Amino acid sequence: MRRSSGGGIIGEAAIETCKLTKTFASPRGLPDLLRRRPSAGGVTPVDGVDLLIRKGEVFGILGPNGAGKTTLIKILCTLILPTAGRAKVNGYDVERESGRVRESIGLVTTDERSFYWRLTGRENLEFFASLHNFYSDEARDVVDDLLGVVDLKYAADERFLTYSAGMKQRMAIARGLLNDPAVLFMDEPTRSLDPGAAQGLRDFIKGEIVRERGKTIFISTHNLEEAEELCDRMAIFDDGRIKVIGSPADLKASLGDGSKLSDVFLHYTGKKFEERGGAGGAAPGFRQDRRGFPHRVGGLGRRRGGV
Numbered sequence: 001m002r003r004s005s006g007g008g009i010i011g012e013a014a015i016e017t018c019k020l021t022k023t024f025a026s027p028r029g030l031p032d033l034l035r036r037r038p039s040a041g042g043v044t045p046v047d048g049v050d051l052l053i054r055k056g057e058v059f060g061i062l063g064p065n066g067a068g069k070t071t072l073i074k075i076l077c078t079l080i081l082p083t084a085g086r087a088k089v090n091g092y093d094v095e096r097e098s099g100r101v102r103e104s105i106g107l108v109t110t111d112e113r114s115f116y117w118r119l120t121g122r123e124n125l126e127f128f129a130s131l132h133n134f135y136s137d138e139a140r141d142v143v144d145d146l147l148g149v150v151d152l153k154y155a156a157d158e159r160f161l162t163y164s165a166g167m168k169q170r171m172a173i174a175r176g177l178l179n180d181p182a183v184l185f186m187d188e189p190t191r192s193l194d195p196g197a198a199q200g201l202r203d204f205i206k207g208e209i210v211r212e213r214g215k216t217i218f219i220s221t222h223n224l225e226e227a228e229e230l231c232d233r234m235a236i237f238d239d240g241r242i243k244v245i246g247s248p249a250d251l252k253a254s255l256g257d258g259s260k261l262s263d264v265f266l267h268y269t270g271k272k273f274e275e276r277g278g279a280g281g282a283a284p285g286f287r288q289d290r291r292g293f294p295h296r297v298g299g300l301g302r303r304r305g306g307v
């Protein structure tokens with residue numbers, strides 16, 4: 001990697017972290033609060049993380065529940081501050097230049113509650129575009145373009161609450177692309193999808209976001225298949241630490257012929273990898289819609305007027 005004399009990033013790095021650490025203090029009980037005693041202990045879900053991710057790379061972070069993946073993404077997206085160490089995204093320091101970082105990134109999460117369920121897909125995106133300071137004409141054009149990109153034009157004027165899980169995820173991706181970010185962070189993008197819809201979304205990410213748009217992608221996943229299929233390189237992450245980094249093929253090859261990613265995970269963490277419950281199976285209460293995406297039947301998604 002090339003560096004400027006001041007230690008800043010120049011050239012090809014999209015994300016760089018150095019000894020990045022986050023500790024959450026344990027909540028203090030009433031006696032400690034009254035005596036103004038500091039909290040004892042805490043958790044450190046990001047513990048001295050060193051990373052270098054190149055522009056245009058699809059980089060995955062694979063780890064079990066509670067490994068610290070979301071915390072790492074939150075720091076890189078400037079949603080929380082690190083306790084120690086430093087991180088740069090697109091050359092901007094996450095602490096000192098957080099505004100610049102935010103302008104240059106998109107974040108895709110599985111939290112569908114962050115959309116307005118009574119508004120249509122188009123209205124939602126136009127609202128979020130206004131938060132990016134788009135003029136309304138410009139917002140209309142950008143939103144129309146993105147609805148095409150994520151293949152949701154056919155449902156653009158239906159209320160968000162009627163959308164299937166797969167459609168909501170595509171909306172989250174469209175929202176993440178509104179400001180045409182150089183780096184797109186995705187926190188478990190296929191988490192609530194059934195296998196067919198998850199595969200559809202992976203194909204879409206590979207084809208449209210990576211091949212067509214050339215974005216750098218930082219993706220956290222709890223799914224081996226997804227890591228293997230999408231990532232140029234991946235890190236196995238556990239207990240807040242990076243255990244190993246490499247391409248899925250190199251990581252498997254390092255353990256010998258016929259090794260699988262689950263073997264790599266076991267080798268470096270000493271833990272058997274367990275896929276997240278529910279992510280891989282057909283979700284109860286869903287059926288496939290006309291595009292093959294899961295559609296909620298009966299529950300919230302079908303209730304008239306309410307969210």
Ligand SMILES: Nc1ncnc2c1ncn2[C@@H]1O[C@H](COP(=O)(O)OP(=O)(O)OP(=O)(O)O)[C@@H](O)[C@H]1O
Pocket residue numbers: 024025043045063064065066067068069070071072222
């Ligand atoms: N705001 C917070 N305050 C205290 N502890 C927190 C906070 N946020 C996360 N943690 C703790 O940090 C650890 C890592 O959580 P994190 O959500 O980053 O893991 P993860 O790898 O994304 O897990 P999952 O796959 O289950 O989403 C967990 O033990 C969690 O309880």
